[in-house]
Amino acid sequence: MTAIHVALLGYGTVGKGVYRTIEKHQERLKTILGKEVKIVAILVKELEKHQWVNNEVLFTDNYTDIINLPKLDVVIDAIVGVEPGFSYLRQAINRGCHVITANKEMFAHHGTELLSLAKEKNVSLGFEATVAGGIPIIQTLKKLLNANKVDKVEGILNGTSNFILTKMREENLSFEDALKLAQEYGYAEADPANDIEGVDAFYKAVILSEVIFGEQPEWEQTITQGIGTLTLQQIKLFESLGLRFKHVASLQKSNTEIQCTVRPVLVTNSHPLYQVEEVQNAINIEADIVGNISLQGPGAGMFPTASAIVEDLIHIGDKQLASSPEDSLFFEKETKENIWALHGEIDNLLLSDDIRISKEIHPQVVLVETTVERIINLKTSHEICCFEVLGNIEEDKVLHGELIKEENINHSY
Structure with missing residues (x-):
């Protein structure tokens, strides 16, 4: 033999x-x-x-x-x-x-x-092992791309950051103490910058973009934010409102531009990433035929990564591993308005009429509906924190409440 x-x-x-x-x-x-x-x-x-x-x-x-x-x-x-x-x-x-x-x-x-x-x-x-360790995301996407068009991918792609956010919320630790614990457990390197600043997750998102869209996002236009500025106070405040912070990488295509972000977001309990804790990774795929698919599992480690490599060895004869970018399928979508949580001194916050108020859920937190471009402009002109909210707000019992009436909101025109 x-x-x-x-x-x-x-x-x-x-x-x-x-x-x-x-x-x-x-x-x-x-x-x-x-x-x-x-x-x-x-x-x-x-x-x-x-x-x-x-x-x-x-x-x-x-x-x-x-x-x-x-x-x-x-x-x-x-x-x-x-x-x-x-x-x-x-x-x-x-x-x-x-x-x-x-x-x-x-x-x-x-x-x-x-x-x-x-x-x-x-x-x-x-290259299965380059993204999410033992989760077979590359092969799953390749099989989905045979018939489905992938609309959007959202994922927790770095176990270290997820571990830190979990420990801050569950054990009331500061960011510094949670990071130290991650280092003691061997989840974080002595220099943890790539993990906590989103660089590691960004590399994985770039690879996913190649698989889904056949091309990479523009690196200099990618929004990459780490978790180091999140405070225990913020985490506990949003926990009381039924929301959890997750460090999420997101990919979708708008017209001819690939939008890639890696940043802390807030998720409701209706979102697939809400229950992903500790060092687990998870990826949520939205496709036109199959709908939503969520994969969760160990994102790193000796045997999860080895599993991905050995599976690639078994698939070694599959010439789709070297498929050309023009074979990829995708949706082209217009820029979408999403829900954002604005946190800080919001009493006298002046909003333009293209940022619609959804509801006030706390004296220091208001939900708005707008695009990421408008949020960026808002952040540069006001000293407030802005976090995208993932999940179905209407299904989250904690966030149910009456809409704020337009006449009670200060607008600048």
Whole structure:
């Protein structure tokens, strides 16, 4: 029986998870693939930090030793950073190897180029593990795109931020104390900037945009806001009103422009993301035929990420992994008006007539209906906090109340 010869780049948490998963489930993989999956080489950055005793596997810090192996079918990228991962995978594809990556930062920057090269060389490129860990969002979207048109995607794509917001609300912790707890548990790095500022979620949103729309949003036009400015007072106030803060990445297409945001929003208990807590990730998809689909699960970790990589290995022959952008389907929608919560000194707040008051739910909180563009203008001219509200307001019992009458609102014309 012939074997599938695999090289593994990186032997940290994810790399170890992939190695152990393949070794433990070898018989199952043989049944599915009809071949043995054989890891023939592992690349590490510093040899002296590892103890390796399997003489049948090349353990090296030199990528040239790997790319020149006589038998090499698949290269799995489990390292971090744009380089050297991009260069390594480009060399592997040029050699004719199938590749699989969990490197979201690299793929957000160079995914289009790698997909094009993979198509040219007639090899597959798997990237399920770049978004939401063990949640099979990439394959789900690819299958949906066969018939459905995806209207919008909203997701909690970073477990660290979600953990911090959960602990602040449940245990009355300050942001600083919740972050420290996340670091103690190993959920946050010593430098947590990418997680708490939304950079990690943005990279994942970029990858999803490629899958759904066949192109990326304009990076400089993306709205990315972190959670570091949220206070315990704000979290407890909105909790008393039946709302929870979530750090949500959102994608949708308006006319020819892809709108991408990563920011703290408020969700009602009718929204699928309301119950997503701790380090869980979740993605809500709105499509024209199937309607709403929600996927939830572990967004990171040794075995959830390894699961996504091994599933890509099983799908390695699926040439849709290198599908061209023009095959993607989408809705083109006009700019939509959404519900926003304005928090702060609202008694004498002057609103233009294109921002409609929905209801006042607290002396310091009023709900309005308007577009994101008008909210941005409002935030720059007033010292108030503005949070989008996701979910059906009319279904939320806590938020039921009489509409504020127009004559009681101060407008500036």
